[in-house]
Amino acid sequence: MTTATNTIARRAFVAELLRHRGDALIATGLGSATWDCFAAGDSPEYLYSWGGMGLAVPTALGLALAQPGRRVLTITGDGEMLMGLGSLAVVGDQAPRNFAVLVLDNEKFGETGRQRGLTAGRADIAAVAKAVGFTETLTVTEQGATAALARFLFTEPGPVLAVAKVAVTEDPWALPEKDGATLAHRFRAALGLEKP
Amino acid sequence: MPPPGSHWSLEVFRAMQARNFTLVCTVPDGGLTNLLNLIEADDRIGLVTLSTEEEGIGIATGCWLGGGRAMIAMQSSGVGNCINALGLPLAYRAPCLMLVTMRGQWGEFNPWQVPMGQATRPALEAMGVRCFSVERPEEVGETFAAAADLAFNSRTSAAVLVSQRIVGAKGFGQQ
Numbered sequence: 199m200t201t202a203t204n205t206i207a208r209r210a211f212v213a214e215l216l217r218h219r220g221d222a223l224i225a226t227g228l229g230s231a232t233w234d235c236f237a238a239g240d241s242p243e244y245l246y247s248w249g250g251m252g253l254a255v256p257t258a259l260g261l262a263l264a265q266p267g268r269r270v271l272t273i274t275g276d277g278e279m280l281m282g283l284g285s286l287a288v289v290g291d292q293a294p295r296n297f298a299v300l301v302l303d304n305e306k307f308g309e310t311g312r313q314r315g316l317t318a319g320r321a322d323i324a325a326v327a328k329a330v331g332f333t334e335t336l337t338v339t340e341q342g343a344t345a346a347l348a349r350f351l352f353t354e355p356g357p358v359l360a361v362a363k364v365a366v367t368e369d370p371w372a373l374p375e376k377d378g379a380t381l382a383h384r385f386r387a388a389l390g391l392e393k394p
Numbered sequence: 395m396p397p398p399g400s401h402w403s404l405e406v407f408r409a410m411q412a413r414n415f416t417l418v419c420t421v422p423d424g425g426l427t428n429l430l431n432l433i434e435a436d437d438r439i440g441l442v443t444l445s446t447e448e449e450g451i452g453i454a455t456g457c458w459l460g461g462g463r464a465m466i467a468m469q470s471s472g473v474g475n476c477i478n479a480l481g482l483p484l485a486y487r488a489p490c491l492m493l494v495t496m497r498g499q500w501g502e503f504n505p506w507q508v509p510m511g512q513a514t515r516p517a518l519e520a521m522g523v524r525c526f527s528v529e530r531p532e533e534v535g536e537t538f539a540a541a542a543d544l545a546f547n548s549r550t551s552a553a554v555l556v557s558q559r560i561v562g563a564k565g566f567g568q569q
């Protein structure tokens with residue numbers, strides 16, 4: 199839990215991970231997690247968010263419960279995850295086998311000026327997940343761990359949670375569509391719930 | 395109009411079944427006990443126990459994005475926990491349906507319940523939620539059905555506020 203372990207370059211890491219996603223649905227937390235996924239290559243099966251801090255896991259949980267036949271991965275940041283920490287207990291209680299969480303942990307509030315976050319101290323999100331009933335957790339500190347991480351996130355019986363210790367980097371802006379109705383429509387159309 | 399002697403919870407439950415609800419998210423309240431028992435006993439409607447009510451707004455939104463149909467049941471104090479979260483269904487233009495049992499209102503014993511109880515409706519309306527207050531038990535079922543149809547047919551947020559007059563004031567053995 200020291201910044202010395204935060205060496206992963208997040209953009210390349212997320213792009214490499216998502217090459218392995220298969221038909222998994224991806225729901226992103228606001229901020230850098232959204233920019234990282236969009237920069238990796240847009241898909242209507244990505245559900246982006248631009249707000250609702252703390253609600254990435256609840257939103258993805260609702261999705262996973264409604265789509266038990268599809269893998270659902272939510273990718274979010276450490277601050278966003280900490281704001282909704284209680285929701286991990288809800289996931290542990292529901293125990294959806296198709297559900298996975300990846301926390302991109304830079305130990306900072308990256309979008310607001312890189313102020314120190316709680317995971318820079320003693321907070322350990324993976325330990326919390328394990329304590330509230332996730333089947334497995336994993337903490338990743340190596341750039342080259344993406345193949346093993348993909349196996350973990352996309353195939354292990356859920357709910358599973360991984361923390362990737364990512365570096366603070368200056369990445370080019372990569373902003374997806376921000377109109378929520380448009381995002382919801384294209385996502386539901388990709389699931390066959392609405393006409394394209 | 396429900397048959398004589400029928401509990402409003404059963405009317406709400408039947409309205410949910412008729413509309414193919416798949417999920418109820420809740421931080422329980424005493425006034426919701428009958429309804430939550432009916433849902434727990436039903437295999438077709440999942441029950442999600444929350445740690446805080448705002449999670450329910452996210453879960454219900456995600457559920458709809460995935461083709462399901464959810465509602466959030468809570469006590470009025472829980473509405474205060476939902477305020478920022480209520481922006482999520484608005485942003486996605488997703489339906490959001492809440493069933494709220496009121497405190498701090500009709501014969502309240504506990505002064506700590508009064509501030510949020512009094513602010514429940516204005517706080518919901520400030521976040522764009524259409525509110526349907528119900529004062530008579532025989533009107534809860536039809537009001538819930540109407541709010542559900544409004545929310546899901548027009549992809550808007552709606553809340554049914556069940557008066558403390560209906561659910562009864564908690565007396566803590568003092569009344």
